[in-house]
Structure formats: structure tokens, C-alpha cells
Amino acid sequence: MSLDAVLAEIDNSLDDAMERLKGLLRIQSISTDPAFKADCDKAADWLVDDLKSIGFDAEKRVTTGHPMVVAHDPNAPEGTPHVLFYGHYDVQPVDPLDLWDVPPFEPTIESRPEGDVIRARGSSDDKGQLMTFIEACRAFKKIHGHMPVKITFFMEGEEESGSPSLVPFMEANKDELTCDIALICDTGMVSPGVPSIASQLRGMLKDEFTLTGPALDLHSGHYGGPALNPLREISKLIATFHDDTGRVAVEGFYDGVEDVPSQQLAAWKNCGFDEKEYLEFAGMSKAHGEEGYSALEQQWARPTLEINGLWGGYNGAGTKTVIPADAHCKITCRLVGDMDPDKLRAALRKHVEDRLPQDAMITWNQDLEGSKASVMNIDRPEFVAAKSALSDEWEREAVFVGMGGSIPIAGFFKSIWGMESLLMGFANDDDRIHSPNEKYNVQSFHKGIRSWARMLDKLAQN
Amino acid sequence: MSLDAVLAEIDNSLDDAMERLKGLLRIQSISTDPAFKADCDKAADWLVDDLKSIGFDAEKRVTTGHPMVVAHDPNAPEGTPHVLFYGHYDVQPVDPLDLWDVPPFEPTIESRPEGDVIRARGSSDDKGQLMTFIEACRAFKKIHGHMPVKITFFMEGEEESGSPSLVPFMEANKDELTCDIALICDTGMVSPGVPSIASQLRGMLKDEFTLTGPALDLHSGHYGGPALNPLREISKLIATFHDDTGRVAVEGFYDGVEDVPSQQLAAWKNCGFDEKEYLEFAGMSKAHGEEGYSALEQQWARPTLEINGLWGGYNGAGTKTVIPADAHCKITCRLVGDMDPDKLRAALRKHVEDRLPQDAMITWNQDLEGSKASVMNIDRPEFVAAKSALSDEWEREAVFVGMGGSIPIAGFFKSIWGMESLLMGFANDDDRIHSPNEKYNVQSFHKGIRSWARMLDKLAQN
Incomplete structure (x- = not known):
């Protein structure tokens, strides 16, 4: 033909x-x-x-x-x-x-x-x-x-x-x-x-949790100090998800992840990707992911754990002196290589539950899926x-x-x-x-x- | 008469x-x-x-x-x-x-x-x-x-x-x-x-800030990894507000705070306050404020830094793979003794700004007051x-x-x-x-x- x-x-x-x-x-x-x-x-x-x-x-x-x-x-x-x-x-x-x-x-x-x-x-x-x-x-x-x-x-x-x-x-x-x-x-x-x-x-793992502390919304005058504040506790939890080098600190997170073969890396270097333009578009002066990896590797070949939503307490104008009963967090992980979403979900949940303070409780959204x-x-x-x-x-x-x-x-x-x-x-x-x-x-x-x-x-x- | x-x-x-x-x-x-x-x-x-x-x-x-x-x-x-x-x-x-x-x-x-x-x-x-x-x-x-x-x-x-x-x-x-x-x-x-x-x-200091990272909301597939995530960064900031003993870690926070005189403390011990009932009402099995102080002291005589609102990204049902441009936080501090709300506001803001990562920016609400x-x-x-x-x-x-x-x-x-x-x-x-x-x-x-x-x-x- x-x-x-x-x-x-x-x-x-x-x-x-x-x-x-x-x-x-x-x-x-x-x-x-x-x-x-x-x-x-x-x-x-x-x-x-x-x-x-x-x-x-x-x-x-x-x-x-x-x-x-x-x-x-x-x-x-x-x-x-x-x-x-x-x-x-x-x-x-x-x-x-x-x-x-x-x-x-x-x-x-x-x-x-x-x-x-x-x-x-x-x-x-x-x-x-x-x-x-x-x-x-x-x-x-x-x-x-x-x-x-x-x-x-x-x-x-x-x-x-x-x-x-x-x-x-x-x-x-x-x-x-x-x-x-x-x-x-x-x-x-x-x-x-x-x-x-x-x-x-990249694959994806979706998860979401609610951290509950007080039995009800409390007044920060009457209970500020003695009451566990879920907004502070959820922040402390989120702060443990990464170490100082940008690496995810959840145990077992990198199981199944391998570095990009050098041959492929070399090919990517010549693929025409403009790192400077890519970062500038997002308002970034550097790549903020794992240290030691280029923006391209961070985007294509490295797994992530990102917070996509975080909320609790009063979000309107002015001030409300509330210690809320709960706080909420939406998470997605991007997966690479052979990472197993089911194992990862278990590891992530263990990471959170192992760090729960006394009087706090976690409820997970059970409806979110994962894909390799x-x-x-x-x-x-x-x-x-x-x-x-x-x-x-x-x-x-x-x-x-x-x-x-x-x-x-x-x-x-x-x-x-x-x-x-x-x-x-x-x-x-x-x-x-x-x-x-x-x-x-x-x-x-x-x-x-x-x-x-x-x-x-x-x-x-x- | x-x-x-x-x-x-x-x-x-x-x-x-x-x-x-x-x-x-x-x-x-x-x-x-x-x-x-x-x-x-x-x-x-x-x-x-x-x-x-x-x-x-x-x-x-x-x-x-x-x-x-x-x-x-x-x-x-x-x-x-x-x-x-x-x-x-x-x-x-x-x-x-x-x-x-x-x-x-x-x-x-x-x-x-x-x-x-x-x-x-x-x-x-x-x-x-x-x-x-x-x-x-x-x-x-x-x-x-x-x-x-x-x-x-x-x-x-x-x-x-x-x-x-x-x-x-x-x-x-x-x-x-x-x-x-x-x-x-x-x-x-x-x-x-x-x-x-x-x-x-107790007196009160109100403050509120927005942490801005990316120039716009980003897709977590295209930018997850390289982009600074404001939800993660605001969580890391909030996690620095207290040390492991529940004490506020903002430098100068306790200027003007004195312990309750022992005579007054003794009087409070007999005032009929039922600590167990007070905590149980809130769903607490212990007082979560500064270590070494009773629930009553934490409530009446110790200063606090509480997060009353925290929000950013997607809060609806399901998942949105967004890295939001910004995150928001409402704070009130309860003041005791001779604490100066103006000095404290400056100290709090310095604490936050000293810890800002590259590519992040803080905007403070300028309309919130304080009282001794x-x-x-x-x-x-x-x-x-x-x-x-x-x-x-x-x-x-x-x-x-x-x-x-x-x-x-x-x-x-x-x-x-x-x-x-x-x-x-x-x-x-x-x-x-x-x-x-x-x-x-x-x-x-x-x-x-x-x-x-x-x-x-x-x-x-x-």
C-alpha cells in the first residue's frame, strides 16, 4: 500500500x-x-x-x-x-x-x-x-x-x-x-x-480522614488550653508526612520505586522540557520535591503525597473563638513503578494512627480508590x-x-x-x-x- | 437602713x-x-x-x-x-x-x-x-x-x-x-x-494569615512534587507553634506571664471546680495544655495560642487533584497577666515569617484587634x-x-x-x-x- x-x-x-x-x-x-x-x-x-x-x-x-x-x-x-x-x-x-x-x-x-x-x-x-x-x-x-x-x-x-x-x-x-x-x-x-x-x-491513591477531638465544638475561652485542638493536631500529623529533604516519611512508601535508568534519564534530558519555564509558570523559583531529583523526575518518575484539601473550624469573616470538634484532610498520592496502592493505603493509615494523641480519633473515608x-x-x-x-x-x-x-x-x-x-x-x-x-x-x-x-x-x- | x-x-x-x-x-x-x-x-x-x-x-x-x-x-x-x-x-x-x-x-x-x-x-x-x-x-x-x-x-x-x-x-x-x-x-x-x-x-489577640505558594491552583499530576503545597507548608508552620510539652514556642510569648501565687492556687483548689466533670464534658481524659499546670490553671491563668479556623484546597465530596494557590489560618491567643497584645502580635508574625519557605508569601489580616x-x-x-x-x-x-x-x-x-x-x-x-x-x-x-x-x-x- x-x-x-x-x-x-x-x-x-x-x-x-x-x-x-x-x-x-x-x-x-x-x-x-x-x-x-x-x-x-x-x-x-x-x-x-x-x-x-x-x-x-x-x-x-x-x-x-x-x-x-x-x-x-x-x-x-x-x-x-x-x-x-x-x-x-x-x-x-x-x-x-x-x-x-x-x-x-x-x-x-x-x-x-x-x-x-x-x-x-x-x-x-x-x-x-x-x-x-x-x-x-x-x-x-x-x-x-x-x-x-x-x-x-x-x-x-x-x-x-x-x-x-x-x-x-x-x-x-x-x-x-x-x-x-x-x-x-x-x-x-x-x-x-x-x-x-x-x-x-503515575498511579494514584486517594484517601481522606477526619480527626475528631472534643465531643463538641468548644469555646476557646472556656476550654482553650485544656482541650485538644483538632486543627493543631491535624497540622502536626501533616507535618510528619515528609522529612526535611522532601522525601515522604511514611514507612514503606518507596517500596516498588526505582530510580529512572540512566539511559532514559539521558533521553529525557534531550526531550525539550523547559524546566525554567515550567517552574516559572507555577510561580516557583526551584523544584520543591525530593532533593536530588530534577523537576522532570519529580513530576514523572517520583511518587508524591499531596494534601489537596484541609479544613476545620471557622472559615468566615472575622473571628469565632471556637475549638472545633474535628478537622478534615484530603490526600492523594501519585504512584510510580511497582508501588502497591493497597499496601500504601495501609502504611499511610498506620503512619497516622501511630501518631494519634490521646483523646483523638481518626475516621477514614472508605470510598476512595487507588490505581497502580x-x-x-x-x-x-x-x-x-x-x-x-x-x-x-x-x-x-x-x-x-x-x-x-x-x-x-x-x-x-x-x-x-x-x-x-x-x-x-x-x-x-x-x-x-x-x-x-x-x-x-x-x-x-x-x-x-x-x-x-x-x-x-x-x-x-x- | x-x-x-x-x-x-x-x-x-x-x-x-x-x-x-x-x-x-x-x-x-x-x-x-x-x-x-x-x-x-x-x-x-x-x-x-x-x-x-x-x-x-x-x-x-x-x-x-x-x-x-x-x-x-x-x-x-x-x-x-x-x-x-x-x-x-x-x-x-x-x-x-x-x-x-x-x-x-x-x-x-x-x-x-x-x-x-x-x-x-x-x-x-x-x-x-x-x-x-x-x-x-x-x-x-x-x-x-x-x-x-x-x-x-x-x-x-x-x-x-x-x-x-x-x-x-x-x-x-x-x-x-x-x-x-x-x-x-x-x-x-x-x-x-x-x-x-x-x-x-484573659485578654485576647486575634490574627489571621494567608499563605500563598503557587501563582495559581495547580494540577497535582502536572505539578505534584515540584510545586510548593501551601496546605503542607501551613501545617508545618502550625506545628511549630507549640513544643512537645504544650508550651507555646513563639519567642517572647511568656513575657509578662507569672505563675499564680500559691495562696490563690490554694483558694482555687477549694473553689468547687470539678476537673473531672469539666474534662469529661469536652470528651477529654486529661488536660492537654501546658504540662505541669492543672486544667483550672490552664483555663484561667495560662496563655494560649489556638487555631480557630484552617482551610484551603478542595473541601467538597470526592477528590480534586489540586495543589491550591493558598491556605488560610485563623488564630486567637488568650492573654494573662501583663502580656502585651501588640508585642505579641509582632512576635507571632516574626515566628511565622522567619520560618517561611522559599516561594511562599504571607498576608496578614490587618483588621483584627487585641486586648490585655x-x-x-x-x-x-x-x-x-x-x-x-x-x-x-x-x-x-x-x-x-x-x-x-x-x-x-x-x-x-x-x-x-x-x-x-x-x-x-x-x-x-x-x-x-x-x-x-x-x-x-x-x-x-x-x-x-x-x-x-x-x-x-x-x-x-x-
Whole structure:
């Protein structure tokens, strides 16, 4: 099969592809707001129609929430790898609306010195990105009449609202949808023009506790002194979570953590990550994590224990002379390597309970989950293919990057379907996803389509 | 002047006095709620009319808030001490209403094994208590036609809502209202049946700060590790406020603090304070303040640094993977002895700022005040008279007690009018002031009236 003809078709039909993307972007598929339920349905229908138009057997599948879109290729070549493509058609809310320079659902092309961008809610997260894959498929179908490998589509409309229907749907449709690997296009490039493939994602442990001291809220005049103050005690507990070098002081916390191999570290050094810019954006003059590790390692390859919420007592204006009965704390840990969330939860709880003062009691939230880190096997042929395809397209060696975040879908593919994920995407740090004035670079869209075409071509050669 | 006849008159007219008290209690003078503005006015009118009925020149004085009640005695004896009586006619809100066993503004007498109580909002705080003084005056006027000493009344209707009109009114009426000493009836007895006079009140320093770290709320996946977490940093700061023995670790904090003289300590040991009951009520198995001091000393005679509010990040249900830009903390210190609130504020702020990590910033609330502790000169003749009067009435030696709280009016009398305060009251710990089902013991009312009659008689002998 000729790749050149496919790439030429992509170039020649870019305007049409942009018009199709605009069509999808005009649908107000805000999944978290029930007022937009019909719009989410409409976006699913749009995808079903579009996939049908290029010869896929596409269906909208009803859930208790927003529908899934599933598509198979009736004309798939035999004896080729079978890949699943995942994306999501829902978008974040648009408020505050007055901070948008253009209406969020009227996609607009803007010319910029560094190249055109398309501005609209969902342009980068994830409609623009998922359409890079569909457009690559369209070009193959048009030029060759069929795809180079076997493809199944699986797209959801609840990614921005906690995916309540996802796990039950995955469990119910395991046999139909399990493939060799999942391709996910919902991530970005480590820096502009540097094609990036995720080699590791941090896992996550969520926990939350209430420290109760007095039997009731007390008056600080009548009881200040003799009463245990839960706000002081929770602060003392939190202060024990880290040592003076920024290392987490919970016993056993680092079980399963290994330093990044020097070869990978060397590759990261050349991945184009701008530490100074990264820190400056956050208002930091230095990296505050574990001493001895760069900001990049701290973000991608080191575990963390962060307090995400802390509260108790009186938070209004002025003063209330209260010693509150309790204090509350929300914690998330980011996990790496082989860290075990269950063991870690037990270690964290032991750490807290071992340090409880007399007359204090801890209640744990029992509803919070944990997930292991994902470490990709980058020696798999799909990763080799991806690196080669991206390097060809972007004329710059693609890099395997860590990701500080935890992408739940990759964990579910692994835990429910036993399937690895390959994440590559073309977003940029300045795309303003989840914020007003979201945009996607037209270059990301165009070269993204071409990247997927090259990738599918390489996969067929495996 | 015969005291016995006055006491007999008090005994004989107790039923009438109770009916008058019920009349005042029926007025819904909730000062904090604008819906009850007319009721507050009505309570002031009620007091003016009642004081006029016993021969005082009483007036309602308009303020920008609720009115003051001021009364002078046109028939005051010459050459006697001149005392100011202070009380407040406003009451706390009554919610939650469904927790009341009786309607809060329909005063009800309840028989109990230990004696009758009158149940209503304000029965103890402060209508029942202020009426003990007025009824004592009534009995004197009836039996002798005039009071034994010169008396001025000053009653406010904003005590339960921050007294916004108090200081301007006091400044504007200093010459008219300054007396030898203020008598305040708004406190309780250290234990049932033990008449108590305040010999010291703790002062108060209020402060509040915001610790800012990141330039904006950050994602804990993208920035967890490298970013300074304000919730962790504020916890570390708070953990430095005390040492392991419960002593405040702020340099200079104890300047001006002295141990309680052994004689006073011995007196406190016999004051009837039940440490076990006091701690058990709060759910404490021990006193958590400074090691080496009893719960009573910790409450009355030791300074404290308490966190009254602490908050930052996400406090809702579930998890938000945020590293917030800032964290907030409200602090009050209780002061004793000669501690200087201004110096202490500077010391506290230095303590915090000296410990600030790189990339963190502190903003202090500049609107919060401080007040010194009050230490009464119990050798003054009025205190000697009070002790003698109370001991006679209650047939139990009256005790000088500390008070853990800070009673602002006593501070204002001192700072604005240069006038000492004598606080004696007849409330009990189980009166449920500020809570549903507030009550006042009929014994407190009856013997309270008799106590004031004895006190006024003693003052006249000075």
C-alpha cells in the first residue's frame, strides 16, 4: 500500500477535514451538565454517521449516562494487528463565558505568527485529537479502499464527568472490544514540535480522614488550653508526612520505586522540557520535591503525597473563638513503578494512627480508590512503530516521556481487558484545555492526521 | 437602713418578680436578626418603664444600632459610692427551634428535684441576671424610699451581636456615665451553690494569615512534587507553634506571664471546680495544655495560642487533584497577666515569617484587634464587700475565680472610662446559654436578688 498517496490525500483534503472538525465542535456536548444531554447524544450520532460514511459498522450504544460509540471494520484486512482507538466526544463546561474571545461553540480559525489555530471548546480536548485518527482512516479508505490494519473504535461521552458508565460497559463488552493494544489520542507533546509517546503514567491513591477531638465544638475561652485542638493536631500529623529533604516519611512508601535508568534519564534530558519555564509558570523559583531529583523526575518518575484539601473550624469573616470538634484532610498520592496502592493505603493509615494523641480519633473515608502506575513496555512493536512514524513525520526524534498525571482509561484497559495502551497526542501546553479560549494548532491537526497514517502503515509492516 | 426588711420584701414579692421577669422574657429581642429590631426596641422600652416605676430617671438612647438604656437616680444619697450597673437586654437567636422543649419566648416554670427553673431564651443570659439587680433596687426603694448608694444604669441591646454601637456611645457619654466601679451581672458560679467573683479575665489577640505558594491552583499530576503545597507548608508552620510539652514556642510569648501565687492556687483548689466533670464534658481524659499546670490553671491563668479556623484546597465530596494557590489560618491567643497584645502580635508574625519557605508569601489580616488581660484588684473595698455579701447569702465562702474567656465590656470600661469592673453572677454551667432550652434556676434568681441587696448594703457601709 502506498503511504505517499495517503499523505498526499491528507494534505489535499485538509480544508474538508477542518470543516468536518468544525461540525463536531459546534455540538455543545458538555457531559457534566444535564441541560446538554441531547447535545451529547447528537455528538455521538455525528461520530456514528461520520464513521459509517467511511465504511465502518458504527453504532451508538446506550448506557445509563451518555452513549458510547462503537465501530468495527467489516472490511478489515486479515492477519494484521488489531488495534482499538479510544477518544471522547464530550467537553468541559465553558464558564466563565465572558473570558472567551470567541463564542466557545463557534469554531474560529485565528492566524498567528507561529501558525493558524482553531479556537473552540473541545478543539484540543478531545474532538480535534480524536478526529486526527478518523481523518487518517478516511484517507486510507479513500486511497486504498480499506485500512492497513484491523481497527475497532471505542469512544465515550463521559470522560469529563467521571465516566460513571465506563467500567460497567467495559465489563459487559469485554469480548467484543478487547484488541491487541489501545491507541489513545488525548495527550500532548512535551514541548512544541517534539512528538511524544507516554512511557509511564503515575498511579494514584486517594484517601481522606477526619480527626475528631472534643465531643463538641468548644469555646476557646472556656476550654482553650485544656482541650485538644483538632486543627493543631491535624497540622502536626501533616507535618510528619515528609522529612526535611522532601522525601515522604511514611514507612514503606518507596517500596516498588526505582530510580529512572540512566539511559532514559539521558533521553529525557534531550526531550525539550523547559524546566525554567515550567517552574516559572507555577510561580516557583526551584523544584520543591525530593532533593536530588530534577523537576522532570519529580513530576514523572517520583511518587508524591499531596494534601489537596484541609479544613476545620471557622472559615468566615472575622473571628469565632471556637475549638472545633474535628478537622478534615484530603490526600492523594501519585504512584510510580511497582508501588502497591493497597499496601500504601495501609502504611499511610498506620503512619497516622501511630501518631494519634490521646483523646483523638481518626475516621477514614472508605470510598476512595487507588490505581497502580502504568509503565509501558516500549519494546513492544507498536511503540517501535509509533516512534518511527512520529520521528518521520515531525523530522525530530520522537521521545518517550513520563506523565505526572494518572489517566484512568489506561488503567481500566489494563485491569479490565488486560490490554496495554499507547498514548500519543499532539496537544500543546498552551492549548488551554478546561479553560476559556481553548485552541488546537492547525499544525497539530494536520501533522497529527499524517502521524496516524504513518503509524497505521508501520503497524501493518509488523 | 434595715437590710432584714429588704430581704423579707424580696422573699415576699418573689412571685411578682418572677412575673416581671416573664414579661421581659416574652419580648423577642434577638439583636443579630434585623427582623427583630422592633422587639429590641420594645425590650429597651420595657426596661425604661420598669426603672421609671421604681423612681429612676430612665431613658432610651438612640444609636445607629439598637438603643441603650441609661438611668440615673434623682433621689440618690449623697456621699456614698457611685456604682454603674451593666447588663444587656438582647438575646441570642433561638434556632434550631425544634430542639426546644418549650417555645423559647413563652417562659415556663419547670419543677426539678434540685429546684424550680425558668426556661426561656434569655432567662440566664442576661435578662434573668440583670433583673436580679433591678429587683434588689426595687425592694430598697419600697422599704426605704431610696437606694443605699448612688446607682447609674447602663444597659445595651447589642451584646450578642458584636456591640457595634458600644464604643462610640461610651466615648460620647464618658462624663455622664463614669462611676467608681462597674458591676456586671453576666457570669456564673464556678460550681453549683459556690458564689463566685471574677478576679481575672484573659485578654485576647486575634490574627489571621494567608499563605500563598503557587501563582495559581495547580494540577497535582502536572505539578505534584515540584510545586510548593501551601496546605503542607501551613501545617508545618502550625506545628511549630507549640513544643512537645504544650508550651507555646513563639519567642517572647511568656513575657509578662507569672505563675499564680500559691495562696490563690490554694483558694482555687477549694473553689468547687470539678476537673473531672469539666474534662469529661469536652470528651477529654486529661488536660492537654501546658504540662505541669492543672486544667483550672490552664483555663484561667495560662496563655494560649489556638487555631480557630484552617482551610484551603478542595473541601467538597470526592477528590480534586489540586495543589491550591493558598491556605488560610485563623488564630486567637488568650492573654494573662501583663502580656502585651501588640508585642505579641509582632512576635507571632516574626515566628511565622522567619520560618517561611522559599516561594511562599504571607498576608496578614490587618483588621483584627487585641486586648490585655484584666486582673482585678481584689483588695478594693467593693470586692471585699462583694465577698462578704455573697458569703452571707450563700452560706459558703465566696471565691475569687479566674475566667478563661475575655469579656470585652470590662476591657472597654477600663480603656475608655478608666473604670474597674466587678463581675459576679449566678448562672450555672448547665444553663445552656446560646443553646436550645436555656434556663435559669429560680434559686439563682431569688438568691441573686438577695445577694445584690446585701452587696448594696455593704457598699453603703464602706
